[in-house]
Amino acid sequence: MNNKIEWIALDWGTTHFRAWAMGAGGKVLDQVKSDQGMGSLTQDQFEPIFLSHVQPWLEGRTHPLSAFACGMVGSKQGWIEAEYIATPCAPPRNEQLVQAPISDPRIQVFIVPGLSQFKPADVMRGEETQIAGFLASMPNFDGVACLPGTHSKWVTISKGVVKHFTTFMTGEMFGLLSKKSVLRHSVAGRGWDNAAFIAGVKLSMDTPESTAQELFAIRPQSMLHGLPANEARARLSGLLIGAELRATEHLWSSRDVCIIGDPKLTEHYNKALEFYNCKATIADGDMMTLGGLHATAVSAMEQAS
Known part of the structure; x- marks a missing residue:
C-alpha cells in the first residue's frame, strides 16, 4: 500500500489527532485517530507523536512524503505557528503554508494557517479548511456557512471570499x-x-x-x-x-x-x-476537511513539480 500513498492529510486539534493516508484522486487508503490533541503536548512532543502514528506509511519510502495539516497544530502553542491571514480573503492557498520542523528525511509537514478578523475581533483555525473543501465542491456558493462545534462559526462567503465571520x-x-x-x-x-x-x-x-x-x-x-x-x-x-x-x-x-x-x-x-x-x-465536516486539504495538496504538489 505504501507505494500508493501520495500524501498525508492531518487534522490536529486541541483534543484530537486524525491522519489519513491519501492516494490518487483524493482516495483514502488508511486512517488513524487518537485523543492526543495538541492541547496536552509540549513543543518537543509533536514530531515523535506524529511519527508514531504515521510510521507504517513511511516504511520503504525512497522519496519524501508530504503531509498537509490544519487545526490548532498551527497555533502559538502548536508545532509551529502559522500566522493568521486577515479577512476578507479566500481560504489559504498553498503558498501561504508554513513548514513544520522535522528531522525525519522521509516526510515534510506543511500547516494551513487560520483566518483572523480585526473588527469585530475573531479568529478561526480548521474551519477555513472545511470552507475550502466546501467551495471546491460548490465554487459558486454565495451565502452563509454555519460550522457548529465547540465554537460555532457563522461565515459570510461571496465569490470565493470569506467576507466576515462570527x-x-x-x-x-x-x-x-x-x-x-x-x-x-x-x-x-x-x-x-x-x-x-x-x-x-x-x-x-x-x-x-x-x-x-x-x-x-x-x-x-x-x-x-x-x-x-x-x-x-x-x-x-x-x-x-x-x-x-x-x-x-x-x-x-x-x-x-x-x-x-x-x-x-x-x-x-x-x-x-x-x-x-x-x-x-x-x-x-470530515469530508470537507479532506476536500480542503486535497485542494491544497494538489496545488502544492503541482507547483513543486
Whole structure:
C-alpha cells in the first residue's frame, strides 16, 4: 500500500489527532485517530507523536512524503505557528503554508494557517479548511456557512471570499452546563427528545432575554415535575442553539445557508432552521476537511513539480 500513498492529510486539534493516508484522486487508503490533541503536548512532543502514528506509511519510502495539516497544530502553542491571514480573503492557498520542523528525511509537514478578523475581533483555525473543501465542491456558493462545534462559526462567503465571520461558544457552554453545572444531574445520559429541543429553540428565539432564566428552570422542572433527562438534555441544547440562531437571524433569514460539521450536530441545527422555514445545504465536516486539504495538496504538489 505504501507505494500508493501520495500524501498525508492531518487534522490536529486541541483534543484530537486524525491522519489519513491519501492516494490518487483524493482516495483514502488508511486512517488513524487518537485523543492526543495538541492541547496536552509540549513543543518537543509533536514530531515523535506524529511519527508514531504515521510510521507504517513511511516504511520503504525512497522519496519524501508530504503531509498537509490544519487545526490548532498551527497555533502559538502548536508545532509551529502559522500566522493568521486577515479577512476578507479566500481560504489559504498553498503558498501561504508554513513548514513544520522535522528531522525525519522521509516526510515534510506543511500547516494551513487560520483566518483572523480585526473588527469585530475573531479568529478561526480548521474551519477555513472545511470552507475550502466546501467551495471546491460548490465554487459558486454565495451565502452563509454555519460550522457548529465547540465554537460555532457563522461565515459570510461571496465569490470565493470569506467576507466576515462570527463565533459562538455554544458547544463549549453545552459541555460545561451538562457536565459541571447544577444541571448535570438533570441532563445525565445521551437521550434526546426533538419536541423538547424545538421548544427550547423557540423560547430563546422568542424571548432571548429570558434564556439564562430558562436554563436554570430545567433543574426545578426536573426535581418538582419529573422532567425526563432526555427532554432536559434536548431542551438545554435547544435553548443554547436558539440563542445562537436569534443572534444570527439577519444572516440565515435572507441568504443561502450551508451547514458543515459532524452529522449529529448538523442535524440539530438543520431541524432548528427548518422550523423557521430555512432550507440549508448539509455537508459532512470530515469530508470537507479532506476536500480542503486535497485542494491544497494538489496545488502544492503541482507547483513543486
